[in-house]
Amino acid sequence: MSAPGTLVIRRLIRASREDVFAMWTDAGSLQQWMTPGGSRTTAELDPRVGGRYKIVMHGDRDFDHHGEYLIVDPPAKLSFTWISEGSEYQRSIVTVELFDKGANQTELVLTHEQLPPAQVARHTQGWTEAVDKLAALGAST
Amino acid sequence: MVERSAARLDGVFSAVADPTRRAILDTLARGEVTVGELAARFPISLNGVSKHVRVLERAGLVARDVQGREHRLTFDARPLEEAVEWMARYRVFWEARLDALEGLLRARRRSRRRTR
Numbered sequence: 001m002s003a004p005g006t007l008v009i010r011r012l013i014r015a016s017r018e019d020v021f022a023m024w025t026d027a028g029s030l031q032q033w034m035t036p037g038g039s040r041t042t043a044e045l046d047p048r049v050g051g052r053y054k055i056v057m058h059g060d061r062d063f064d065h066h067g068e069y070l071i072v073d074p075p076a077k078l079s080f081t082w083i084s085e086g087s088e089y090q091r092s093i094v095t096v097e098l099f100d101k102g103a104n105q106t107e108l109v110l111t112h113e114q115l116p117p118a119q120v121a122r123h124t125q126g127w128t129e130a131v132d133k134l135a136a137l138g139a140s141t
Numbered sequence: 142m143v144e145r146s147a148a149r150l151d152g153v154f155s156a157v158a159d160p161t162r163r164a165i166l167d168t169l170a171r172g173e174v175t176v177g178e179l180a181a182r183f184p185i186s187l188n189g190v191s192k193h194v195r196v197l198e199r200a201g202l203v204a205r206d207v208q209g210r211e212h213r214l215t216f217d218a219r220p221l222e223e224a225v226e227w228m229a230r231y232r233v234f235w236e237a238r239l240d241a242l243e244g245l246l247r248a249r250r251r252s253r254r255r256t257r
Contacts, residue, residue, distance in 0.1 A: 014246070110239070
């Protein structure tokens with residue numbers, strides 16, 4: 001059971017932990033996949049604890065992302081703060097954990113924390129439906 | 142504009158982080174009630190309920206309509222929708238980025254095989 005406001009994504013990837021880890025810490029590699037909507041991306045990374053990074057995604061305009069490395073433990077774990085327009089300039093935390101699954105396979109577990117509480121997501125649908133029903137009742141009277 | 146939006150999200154997150162306030166919202170989602178009616182349904186004082194309601198009002202989740210001595214409360218889901226959208230956006234973002242990461246590793250594996 002994860003803490004409220006935590007987003008977790010798991011992936012099984014056909015590559016060694018070392019290769020997957022380098023995708024996150026090598027700027028030249030990261031620039032090739034951190035490209036939402038096919039944007040050109042530039043990255044400056046200083047992957048050591050306390051080091052900072054800056055990733056700019058050049059779309060219709062520039063989208064800045066920046067933060068600080070909290071844990072750098074190759075090839076097992078990388079954790080950094082994530083501050084961007086997308087996070088409403090709030091400090092969130094991204095952690096990437098890599099597990100050796102043998103036969104050149106790696107399980108990647110990405111956790112994005114300090115996002116909206118999970119309860120919000122669980123409750124909203126019900127609440128929204130209730131509000132819609134109320135609105136419909138109001139409209140029919 | 143962005144700062145105001147961030148402050149609003151902060152208010153929403155802290156408002157729904159409390160189980161009593163979530164229960165109050167559940168009650169209000171079923172229909173409007175007065176502060177007094179709300180207090181009667183919860184094992185806390187009228188003063189305690191009022192405090193929780195004020196937090197929800199500040200977050201924009203509850204609206205208060207004062208008619209004489211009666212304060213009627215209604216629920217507004219819109220600030221919650223914004224919070225959920227924020228989270229959904231990041232799931233889509235990371236899923237797509239990990240697809241790209243895998244694709245790049247696959248392409249490198251293929252080119253390594255070719256050059257061997």
